[in-house]
Amino acid sequence: MPPPFNDEERRGVYRAIYERRDVRTQFLPDLVPDDALGRILNAAHHAPSVGFMQPWDFLVIRDFSTREEVHRNFECARRRAADTYKGEQRKLHDDLKLEGILQAPLNICVTCENNRSKGSGLGRQTDPAVALYSTVCAVQNLWLAARAESLGVGWVSIFDFEQLKSTLGIPSNLTLVAYLCVGYVSEFRPQPELEEKGWESRGTLASVTHFERWGVHENGEPK
Amino acid sequence: MPPPFNDEERRGVYRAIYERRDVRTQFLPDLVPDDALGRILNAAHHAPSVGFMQPWDFLVIRDFSTREEVHRNFECARRRAADTYKGEQRKLHDDLKLEGILQAPLNICVTCENNRSKGSGLGRQTDPAVALYSTVCAVQNLWLAARAESLGVGWVSIFDFEQLKSTLGIPSNLTLVAYLCVGYVSEFRPQPELEEKGWESRGTLASVTHFERWGVHENGEPK
Numbered sequence: 001m002p003p004p005f006n007d008e009e010r011r012g013v014y015r016a017i018y019e020r021r022d023v024r025t026q027f028l029p030d031l032v033p034d035d036a037l038g039r040i041l042n043a044a045h046h047a048p049s050v051g052f053m054q055p056w057d058f059l060v061i062r063d064f065s066t067r068e069e070v071h072r073n074f075e076c077a078r079r080r081a082a083d084t085y086k087g088e089q090r091k092l093h094d095d096l097k098l099e100g101i102l103q104a105p106l107n108i109c110v111t112c113e114n115n116r117s118k119g120s121g122l123g124r125q126t127d128p129a130v131a132l133y134s135t136v137c138a139v140q141n142l143w144l145a146a147r148a149e150s151l152g153v154g155w156v157s158i159f160d161f162e163q164l165k166s167t168l169g170i171p172s173n174l175t176l177v178a179y180l181c182v183g184y185v186s187e188f189r190p191q192p193e194l195e196e197k198g199w200e201s202r203g204t205l206a207s208v209t210h211f212e213r214w215g216v217h218e219n220g221e222p223k
Numbered sequence: 224m225p226p227p228f229n230d231e232e233r234r235g236v237y238r239a240i241y242e243r244r245d246v247r248t249q250f251l252p253d254l255v256p257d258d259a260l261g262r263i264l265n266a267a268h269h270a271p272s273v274g275f276m277q278p279w280d281f282l283v284i285r286d287f288s289t290r291e292e293v294h295r296n297f298e299c300a301r302r303r304a305a306d307t308y309k310g311e312q313r314k315l316h317d318d319l320k321l322e323g324i325l326q327a328p329l330n331i332c333v334t335c336e337n338n339r340s341k342g343s344g345l346g347r348q349t350d351p352a353v354a355l356y357s358t359v360c361a362v363q364n365l366w367l368a369a370r371a372e373s374l375g376v377g378w379v380s381i382f383d384f385e386q387l388k389s390t391l392g393i394p395s396n397l398t399l400v401a402y403l404c405v406g407y408v409s410e411f412r413p414q415p416e417l418e419e420k421g422w423e424s425r426g427t428l429a430s431v432t433h434f435e436r437w438g439v440h441e442n443g444e445p446k
Contacts, residue, residue: 001410002242005235005371012232013239013371017266017364019225038428043240045428048366050380052417054426059433066435081348089343098346119423120312123321123380125304130380132352133400136359141240143271143360144367148228148236157273157346157353169437177356187224192275200275200342205261205268210282212289214392 016144019188023152026185027103036149037106040182043145044110049134051119056135056177059109059168064102069167070159070179071101077158092199099156104181109164110139111174135177142180152185239367242411246375249408250326259372260329263405266368267333272357274342279358279400282332282391287325292390293382293402294324300381315422322379327404332387333362334397358400365403375408 005013041058049055061067078098085093101107112135114128124130143153156179165176194200210216228236264281272278284290301321308316324330335358337351347353366376379402388399417423433439 002238004373005238006231008229008231009235009238010371012228012235013367014262014266015225015228015232016236017269017368020269020271022271039237041432042428043237045431046240046243047363048243048245048378050378052415052423052425054431057431057433057437059435059437061435063435077349081345084344084348093345096345118426119417121307122304122316122319122417122422125307126300126381127384129355132355133359133362136356137363137366139356140270140360140363141367144236144364145240148233150227155271155273158349161350171437194275194342194345199345202275203277203341205265208268208277208280209264210280212282212284212286214280214282214394 012148016147020143020147021152021188021192023154023181023185024097024100024193026152026187027100027181027183028186029105030184032106032151032183036151040142040145040149040151044138044142047134047138047141049119050124050130051122053116053119053131053134055112055114055116055131056138057111057113059111059170061107061109062105066167067101067107070107070164073159073163073167074099074101074156077160081158092197096197096199098158100154100181101156104154104183106182108180108182109168109176110135110178110180111170112177113174115173132175132177139178139180146182150184151182152188154181155179156181235371239370243366243370244375244411244415246377246404246408247320247323247416249375249410250323250404250406251409252328253407255329255374255406259374263365263368263372263374267361267365270357270361270364272342273347273353274345276339276342276354276357278335278337278339278354279361280334280336282334282393284330284332285328289390290324290330293330293387296382296386296390297322297324297379300383304381315420319420319422321381323377323404324379327377327406329405331403331405332391332399333358333401333403334393335400336397338396355398355400362401362403369405373407374405375411377404378402379404
C-alpha cells in the first residue's frame, strides 16, 4: 500500500486545484512536447468511470487550418449569444476574450460514447447521464495534470456543436463534451478572469453547504 | 506569479490521479474531522464553472437513519438493475459491492442548479449540459483532494433519484448529480475494483487517442 501523501505532495494537489485557471488570453506559441501531452492524456484516461466503461476519446488537433475553421464556428456562435446581453453587460461581454483556439498550439476535443459496451451497463440504468459525467472527470484530471506541467487549459463551450463534429469527423452517435485549448502561458492569473473583469464573483462555501437536509446551513464556513 | 511545481508537488498531483479509487469495501468507521471536510469541500468549490456560475451545492449527511433510508433506495434500484444480467455475468454482478453508504461515516450529495443566475448565462446558450459538467468538475476536485487527505470516496449512481431527492429535501428544479460515500479506508487497492474482480479491463490510451481527425491513430501510445 502506498504511503500517505507527504506535505509537498499534498500541497501539489491543492496548488493544482487552486491555481488552475480557465486560460484564454495568456497562451504562448511554444510547442507542447509529446511526453507532456502523453502525461496529461494518460491522466485523463485514468479518470473514474461508471462500471469502468471508459466512455471517452481524445482528438488532438495541431493543424492550423482546422483550428481556423473551428475558430470561425466559435465566432458565429459568439455573435449569436452576444445578442442576449444589453447595455453595460453587453459591453463587458464583448470585451471578454472567451477562447484561445488559434493562440494555443494544441487543441484537444474530448468526446463521450454513451453506449460503449465496456462496463456492460453497470451503474448506467438509473441515470443515463453518468457516462457524460465520467468523461467530464477525465477533462478535470487532464486540466489539473496540465497545471502541474505549467500548461494552461481553456474550455470553450460556445459553438455550433453539430457543425464542429462535422469539421472534426466525429461520428454522430458521440457527444462532443469538451473543446480544450492547451499550451504554455505567460502567467497564471491569481483570480479567474471572469472574476477579475467583474463578470461574476465567487460565492461563499457556506452558502452552498447544507447539513443533513437541504436548506440547513451551519454558521460560517465549515472548518 | 507562483513558481513552477517542484518534483514532489507534481508527483502529488499524479499520485492523486493514479491512486484515486472508487471505494466501496474498504471504509473504516473513523470520523472525518471538520477541517478535512472543509478542505475537500473548498476544493470542490474551486472547480471551473461555465461563466463562473458555480452551479453546485453540497449536502453533508452523517445521520445514520437518513443513510439507512438512502441505502434501502439503493437496494431496490440494484435489484431492478440486476435483472438485466444473465448467467456468469449475473453471478459476478451479484457478488460486486457497489456502495459504502452505511460503512462510510460521511455521505456527500452534490447537486446542480441549471438555471442559477450567477454567470448570467455566459457559455450556456449553445450547450445546456455545461452546468452539469461544471458540477462534475467539482466532484472530481473533491475526489482528488480527498485522496491527498487519505480519504476514500465512492460514487453511487444506482438509485431511484426522484425518491432520493425527496428523502433529502432537494428542490425539484435541481439535478442530483452525485451521491458520494466518504471516509478513511483500510487500504487503497492497486487497481480499480471492477478490474480486479474481472468485470472490465482498462483499454489502451492509444486506442482512444486520435490525431487531427477522428479515426486517425498513431502507432503506439503518445510518448
